[in-house]
Amino acid sequence: MIEGQDREVAVRPLATAADASAYSRFLDQCPAATVYHSLPYRDLVLRSTPCEARYALAWRGQDVIGALPLMAADGPLGTVINSLPFFGSHGDLLTTDDRAAPALQGWFREQLRDDGVAAATIVTNPFDDAPKADWSEASLVDERIAQWTVLARENGDRIDIHSAIDGSARRNVAKALADFVSVEVDNSAVDFLADCHKHNMAGIGGRCKPEAFFAALPITMVPERDYRIYVAKVDGKPIGALLVFLFKHFVEYIMPVTAPGNREHQPTAPIIYRAMQDAQSEGRRIWNWGGTWTSQTGVYRFKKKWAATEKRYSYRIFVRDDRVLGQTAETLTAAYPYFFVVPFSALAQAGAAE
Template structure:
């Protein structure tokens, strides 16, 4: 018989131990990331935990959106497709544990009057069909994850993973005197945020908010999961990126480059050096994150570093069919950083 409870993230001391052994766990399940979600979304992350007679067997993190006049939705998890879903102890991830966690998630959604509920699964999820059967989603969506396996020897990355054209870009940057170093000073972090806003915002994309960068800076300066790497040429920053470490995986979170020095191939060298550092620290995977099916150039760039395609799925329960009567713009305004339903279902 399983016991199921809801509780705050930091009140479950066994959670870190479960994450360390669960094959489905990723950086986005970690307490540090869940704390960030609370800061950015204004809604505290919570856990649904299940125990059997021997101890903790499964956990499901979730966040309910603040009500801004259009009701609420629940995600596991929100914020730019953060992976959620259940994490379970190996060998104890059978249907009974999944059903207990998913059933409580559904109960939370209904009690809170949520208009929809979404699981965003990980690219390494192996229980998709079980979860489909248990959740009975009203709709599904998907994105393409890209993860590169890292060799034990960092020196094997360039010859074994990186494709020829990208390899030439890296060597070209080295010949031009581009160097890479870790920085966490205000000048460098301000540069990264400004270039991120110019690059993503300039193309009409959704940029990461100030609160996210403030959290990442605190994490890096306090020895947390985050760190910032910068490629420099002639004493000027040419490219930068935010990465995060969790278990045997490093996450490629925010890249940016200065278009004025793009011909230096600084970003290619920066990614390569980041992967070398990850492999040198014992990481087995470099997660490039999600890619839309329309982003052919981005997909090709990641693939040229040895990234393998790993689709991941969104499973959505719709409690209020009227949600589909809202436009894409209205949904985005009503539920910032939260997934509500596939935009293809929205009113035009």
Template sequence: MNVEITNEINLEKYNKLLSNSYEATFYHSTKHILFLQKILKIPMNFFVASEKDKLLGLLPFFSKKSPLGIVVNSLPFFGSYGGFIADQFETQKAILNALNEYNKQNDVLSSVIIVSPFSNFTSIYEKFYKFSFKEERRIQCIDLHEKSQEMLWNEFEQRVRRAIRKGQKNNISISKITPEGDSIEKFYQMHKMDMESKGGRSKPKSFFENLNKIFETDTDYNLFCAKYDGREIAYLLTFYFNSYVEYYMPAYDSTLKHLQGTSVLLWESIKHALEKNFKFYNFGGTWKNQEELYRFKRGWAAKDMPYFYYIYGDIERAKKNGLEQIKKDFENFYVFSYDLIK
């Protein structure tokens, strides 16, 4: 078996590997990797394990270099999951050993693997990746296996059912739209205002501008829009891959929150997932201090699933250079928890 780093890969072989992997979510997909490459303006890379002409497994990653050192993420950009795609123990071990060697031989400030919450191989990372820190996170996810709309409806908390009914009584209309021209600008502006009101960081405009250039609507994603009296009041972007739906980006007009357009929007999105026979509706990560958001997701019958950040790196060098310099040099990359650098 040979493991090498490359930025060129046979996409047909990669897609076949992904299609046979239970834990391969949207974040591992070729289109998402290409999307990251376009908006980050950094070439994608892979640790590729092969034998003769056969692709055995790989680990996608991006790296960024500054005078502070090199930061490696599998994967970067707002907590995208990464890690290896390989089902054989020896392949998994060989890929992680190759990353360990890369970390040792290069001027690496931080090297981070964000392991999918759907991975069955956490113990492999624990044993063979030489990490310095480990951080636990959680997602909230609806299990759609063998669920009908009626069954799922009955699992929702009463407050969620009430909210959906209220939105329906307010004659909220839902449609799927193509993100281009005026519609993508409205979505971007609503997202930006929404994040600013919460003190969060909005996604760059290039994210919105490239959506329709990389992904195919109805196949890879949908952008749902809620309207009240002809006016756009909320959006929801969902991505699809294998068995998974990613509740990726909601945005809404906070002044019209009481109309419950977001509740109707989300319910229509979930019904679409059921119709298309997806198995998981992933609400994504929720911080422990986001109590209101946690309760919101829990109300939709979403269950907690842990996942982990495995971080190799030189924390003292990061502290010496300071948090603001880290943020400036490694935008859209995870280096260390900010609490450790302060």
């Protein structure tokens, strides 16, 4: 029996099509579930970076009452586990029954006991108002700021977006409209999105999403069910775009891009404004901006001017092999692409070479 497991609760890996259907029904019933927990997103990540999925389900009879999604990547130091990897995806366990949490945590501890595991990270879920898991035994903790804009209250009452956002955001929208920027949905604009993303990241020295991500997007996700691409145009020419993910009452702000030479048109502002209005009309309540590092003051202020509220959440890191602390940021990033291993500040404290 798995450590801490209730006799009435069984934990098993998600392994069959029937398991997948049961898991998807569970997510529909779980208010804290986000797109990152979903199976289309799982498949997108599996096609975007070398890794394997280890999703555990807690069953009580024929019902799924909890789940813990993990992904694992092998590398020169052993296996690194994340819940979840790929640009800060939220993971952590989900439950609809308190008995599921200790059983799933026991299953997680079993994963850590594998001699080949170098490190594991749980990215906690800021949308879980009453988390059942206790990850206090983690070796290290790293903090992030979750930011999201409430589009409608739980009773369905919509907020007035124009009044809620900051004056500078309203001016950016007005300037774009004065420049005759139009916005439309074009879910076929994946190549334009990818090309602009590559140029934008090169311009700021940021890390690009891999080409495999863009190839996998229309294969693993369904447009209008799982994702949508907004495109801004001037005189019929695309000048910017935004990829959003759609899941239940959430809209996820995933990838804004601006075509080279068009930043003065402020294409992102009218796209966001239009996308927020569309989300409201569809009954969605939360526009999730994603996580922000505490050092990213400019990014934080940008989200804040769009009426973002905030909450701290954490990365709980379990170090099983101290060799990871002796690496450089570059070696870990190369060895485990798109996986979180340890905070880079921990490497510096351990005397890792710069």
